[in-house]
Amino acid sequence: MIDRLINFLEQSPVNFLAVKTITTQLEEAGFKRLDPTLPMNGVKAGDKVYVTKNDSAVFAFHLGEEKLSEGGFHIICAHSDSPTFRIKPNAEMLRGGMLSLNTELYGGAIMSTWFDRPLSLAGRVILRTNDVMTPESRLLHIRRPLLIIPNLAIHFNRQVNDGVKLSKQKDMLPLMAIGTGEIATGKVLLNVIATELNVKVEDIIDFDLYLYDTTPGCRVGLHNEFISAGRLDDLSMAHAALEALLMGASEKPKRTRIMAIFDNEETGSQTKQGAGSPFLMNLIQRLVMAQGDDMDGFHRAVEQAFMVSADNAHAWHPNYTDKYDPTNHPVLGGGPVIKFNAAQKYASDAVSSAVFESVCKAAGVPCQKFVNHSDVAGGSTLGNILASSLPMRGVDMGNGVLSMHSVRELASCADHEYCIKAFRKFYEL
Numbered sequence: 129m130i131d132r133l134i135n136f137l138e139q140s141p142v143n144f145l146a147v148k149t150i151t152t153q154l155e156e157a158g159f160k161r162l163d164p165t166l167p168m169n170g171v172k173a174g175d176k177v178y179v180t181k182n183d184s185a186v187f188a189f190h191l192g193e194e195k196l197s198e199g200g201f202h203i204i205c206a207h208s209d210s211p212t213f214r215i216k217p218n219a220e221m222l223r224g225g226m227l228s229l230n231t232e233l234y235g236g237a238i239m240s241t242w243f244d245r246p247l248s249l250a251g252r253v254i255l256r257t258n259d260v261m262t263p264e265s266r267l268l269h270i271r272r273p274l275l276i277i278p279n280l281a282i283h284f285n286r287q288v289n290d291g292v293k294l295s296k297q298k299d300m301l302p303l304m305a306i307g308t309g310e311i312a313t314g315k316v317l318l319n320v321i322a323t324e325l326n327v328k329v330e331d332i333i334d335f336d337l338y339l340y341d342t343t344p345g346c347r348v349g350l351h352n353e354f355i356s357a358g359r360l361d362d363l364s365m366a367h368a369a370l371e372a373l374l375m376g377a378s379e380k381p382k383r384t385r386i387m388a389i390f391d392n393e394e395t396g397s398q399t400k401q402g403a404g405s406p407f408l409m410n411l412i413q414r415l416v417m418a419q420g421d422d423m424d425g426f427h428r429a430v431e432q433a434f435m436v437s438a439d440n441a442h443a444w445h446p447n448y449t450d451k452y453d454p455t456n457h458p459v460l461g462g463g464p465v466i467k468f469n470a471a472q473k474y475a476s477d478a479v480s481s482a483v484f485e486s487v488c489k490a491a492g493v494p495c496q497k498f499v500n501h502s503d504v505a506g507g508s509t510l511g512n513i514l515a516s517s518l519p520m521r522g523v524d525m526g527n528g529v530l531s532m533h534s535v536r537e538l539a540s541c542a543d544h545e546y547c548i549k550a551f552r553k554f555y556e557l
């Protein structure tokens with residue numbers, strides 16, 4: 129299963145590719161794409177369908193024998209995006225015969241972890257068509273190392289090990305080439321894209337391209353107990369949800385199962401494809417109506433629903449014990465983590481936590497709890513944002529990781545297996 133996760137991560141260097149990886153697996157398991165511009169009537173019990181938004185969010189539904197209004201639904205959500213750097217328009221910068229690309233930070237990356245790594249580009253490229261309103265979108269995944277952000281030598285900054293303040297604009301620009309004749313054109317990047325996609329430079333109108341680390345994930349540790357890889361937050365949770373959904377793909381579930389992979393969690397979720405969007409709420413309403421019910425049926429569905437908002441948690445770090453709550457510090461390998469926050473940044477409450485703990489127990493999986501050290505401000509996640517449009521019972525949870533938001537994060541292999549088992553049980557209930 130860990131090999132499957134490592135492969136999943138390798139196919140998914142950025143949000144758009146992650147959604148492609150997920151939809152490919154959904155289709156292999158018999159899920160059919162629904163076009164949201166068309167009426168949704170015709171869906172029936174047992175149907176397996178999915179919808180994408182902006183090519184960067186995906187919502188899969190395995191419809192139950194009971195209508196949504198009768199049995200509600202069990203939903204697992206996670207996010208497709210991870211901290212990275214976005215390529216700016218007019219990105220080429222020729223300085224001293226060296227070509228760099230101008231970038232912009234996406235999300236809360238630990239920027240220093242991006243130095244001295246073979247990087248490349250992935251995302252989507254927008255191509256001209258005859259229809260101005262509907263250009264063509266093509267995915268781009270350049271697999272060979274193409275860029276690198278070199279560190280400054282210690283000889284120019286003897287204080288480097290005492291902490292360095294980094295500028296996003298000055299320090300983080302990746303190097304792409306040593307200048308030769310072609311570089312003066314300002315079309316080097318476009319030429320790379322055109323060659324990769326086998327299209328004409330003139331047909332490239334725009335792109336959403338991001339940096340990613342080309343080094344594949346791997347197992348680490350005396351007993352191979354760790355997984356070290358980029359984008360574990362939150363693609364490991366997306367992968368666990370997908371595996372759990374697909375394991376039951378040949379079943380006829382009693383209750384509807386939903387998997388929602390949102391985009392833009394790392395920048396606050398307030399986009400049309402993020403958890404702050406009414407898109408999922410609208411989809412569920414449309415499905416309820418396609419099943420012959422009205423808005424009251426939709427509200428009955430929400431009242432009976434249960435959400436597992438799956439986003440990674442902070443595992444205990446033995447070098448920084450003072451950062452953790454004295455009595456609640458989940459450890460790697462100890463199983464899925466339920467997250468609590470008195471200020472309600474997390475959706476978990478005693479009832480939803482009790483439910484999820486019981487799900488883990490029924491799956492034979494250990495379960496842990498996380499609360500922030502009271503003097504440390506924590507992060508936020510999907511659960512509460514989604515609950516503002518779909519006010520359902522739910523829990524915020526995730527597997528523990530170390531080095532969260534580093535270009536390469538660390539998690540436990542056992543936890544990943546545990547999480548899939550817990551999600552599988554949750555969908556079965």
Ligand SMILES: [Zn+2]
Pocket residue numbers: 207361362393439440
């Ligand atoms: Zn996350």
